[in-house]
Amino acid sequence: MAEGMDFEGLVACYYEPLYQFALSLARDESDACDLTQQTFCIWAAKGHQLRDASKVKTWLFTTLHREFLGTRRRQTRFPHIELESAATELPVVLPPTDSRLDAPQVFDALARLDEIYQAPVALFYLQDCSYNEIAEILDVPLGTVKSRLTRGLGRLHQLLADDAAGPQPPPPKS
Amino acid sequence: MNRDEAKTILLLYRPGTADAGDPEIAAALALAKQDPELTRWLVEHCRRQEAVRAGFRKITAPAGLKEQIISEQAAHEKMLFWRQRAVLAVAAVVVALVVLTPLWFQHRGQDDTYANYRNRMASVALRGYSMELATNNPASVRAYLAQNDAPSDYVLPAPLEKAALTGCAIESWQGAKVSMICFRTGKPLPPGEQSNLWLFVIDRSRVKDAPPAGSRQMIQISRLRMVTWTEGDKLYVLGMAGDEQTLRQFL
Numbered sequence: 162m163a164e165g166m167d168f169e170g171l172v173a174c175y176y177e178p179l180y181q182f183a184l185s186l187a188r189d190e191s192d193a194c195d196l197t198q199q200t201f202c203i204w205a206a207k208g209h210q211l212r213d214a215s216k217v218k219t220w221l222f223t224t225l226h227r228e229f230l231g232t233r234r235r236q237t238r239f240p241h242i243e244l245e246s247a248a249t250e251l252p253v254v255l256p257p258t259d260s261r262l263d264a265p266q267v268f269d270a271l272a273r274l275d276e277i278y279q280a281p282v283a284l285f286y287l288q289d290c291s292y293n294e295i296a297e298i299l300d301v302p303l304g305t306v307k308s309r310l311t312r313g314l315g316r317l318h319q320l321l322a323d324d325a326a327g328p329q330p331p332p333p334k335s
Numbered sequence: 336m337n338r339d340e341a342k343t344i345l346l347l348y349r350p351g352t353a354d355a356g357d358p359e360i361a362a363a364l365a366l367a368k369q370d371p372e373l374t375r376w377l378v379e380h381c382r383r384q385e386a387v388r389a390g391f392r393k394i395t396a397p398a399g400l401k402e403q404i405i406s407e408q409a410a411h412e413k414m415l416f417w418r419q420r421a422v423l424a425v426a427a428v429v430v431a432l433v434v435l436t437p438l439w440f441q442h443r444g445q446d447d448t449y450a451n452y453r454n455r456m457a458s459v460a461l462r463g464y465s466m467e468l469a470t471n472n473p474a475s476v477r478a479y480l481a482q483n484d485a486p487s488d489y490v491l492p493a494p495l496e497k498a499a500l501t502g503c504a505i506e507s508w509q510g511a512k513v514s515m516i517c518f519r520t521g522k523p524l525p526p527g528e529q530s531n532l533w534l535f536v537i538d539r540s541r542v543k544d545a546p547p548a549g550s551r552q553m554i555q556i557s558r559l560r561m562v563t564w565t566e567g568d569k570l571y572v573l574g575m576a577g578d579e580q581t582l583r584q585f586l
Contacts, residue, residue, distance in 0.1 A: 283391070
């Protein structure tokens with residue numbers, strides 16, 4: 162186990178961010194609780210194998226993500242798109258976003274992202290994970306993480322801006 | 336790096352994090368300092384990032400989740416503890432059985448007392464045996480026994496020499512061979528039986544508390560009347576299903 166931290170200390174330190182990440186993936190409170198609990202359960206069983214105490218956070222998030230993928234039994238695989246190939250379609254002009262956003266708003270917008278963007282965006286905002294940590298947690302190359310983040314963030318901001326602008330009025334009849 | 340490229344890079348920039356240490360982001364930030372429009376874009380971007388980040392972080396875990404995780408883990412560990420105890424207990428029982436069973440059998444197997452020998456031979460006579468050699472020729476019996484390393488240099492009492500020989504078998508007791516010589520008393524045999532008088536001969540040294548030479552002991556084991564004696568280096572047990580008087584006729 163991580164040096165100087167017992168199980169209760171570890172739970173106290175990470176249950177909230179893990180739950181937030183789980184909720185961003187599962188979009189269901191009950192499932193998020195289960196994922197969080199399962200992650201700590203796996204830690205209790207296998208955490209002693211982790212030698213580098215500085216990797217506890219990454220280990221926990223990686224485990225939770227794998228558990229989520231396992232429970233989803235997803236059939237399709239996510240395509241890896243490198244940053245260079247996506248650069249031409251990156252949004253460089255972002256719409257204004259309301260400076261006062263609440264959790265349901267952002268989670269709703271996150272849920273409307275393509276699935277491949279949800280996990281990196283959640284880790285990006287929720288945990289301040291570095292790009293390398295996100296790559297390690299999601300088990301994808303660093304370039305893929307950056308390209309997914311660039312696209313995901315752009316799309317997220319667009320959705321939030323659209324939500325803030327409200328429904329568009331129908332075009333006037335001629 | 337132009338302005339649009341810088342914006343693309345800075346899209347991933349989170350103020351107040353280690354992102355600024357990324358060489359690409361650092362270069363884009365440096366460019367933003369020199370470009371007023373890019374600076375304005377960056378300020379707006381940072382405001383937006385903070386707003387989204389704050390929105391995400393408003394989500395809180397359900398009350399009691401932490402306690403639930405800890406308590407369930409404690410319960411799980413407790414269950415594991417008792418399961419391990421149970422496994423250890425079962426393992427201990429298995430080990431004890433593995434260790435003790437051979438000792439028990441060994442102990443049983445080491446019961447080389449005179450009483451045990453008599454009981455075992457009575458059991459052989461009463462519960463069945465297979466006649467290995469059916470003959471009325473005493474020499475053939477001795478030859479067969481000798482050939483199979485069973486006691487063959489036995490000395491029969493004179494009356495028994497005259498009894499009707501029917502054959503022989505070889506029994507085993509505590510690793511020693513026992514010669515079983517079968518006779519008929521002259522009385523009617525039970526159906527399927529070939530003999531009703533049996534002499535068991537074993538090396539005396541194999542029976543721990545064999546009686547001394549010169550004494551004869553008459554005993555009854557189940558429905559078998561038996562007489563035992565020692566002569567030379569052999570222990571003899573003669574048995575039959577009948578009365579003592581009849582048995583004495585063969586001594």
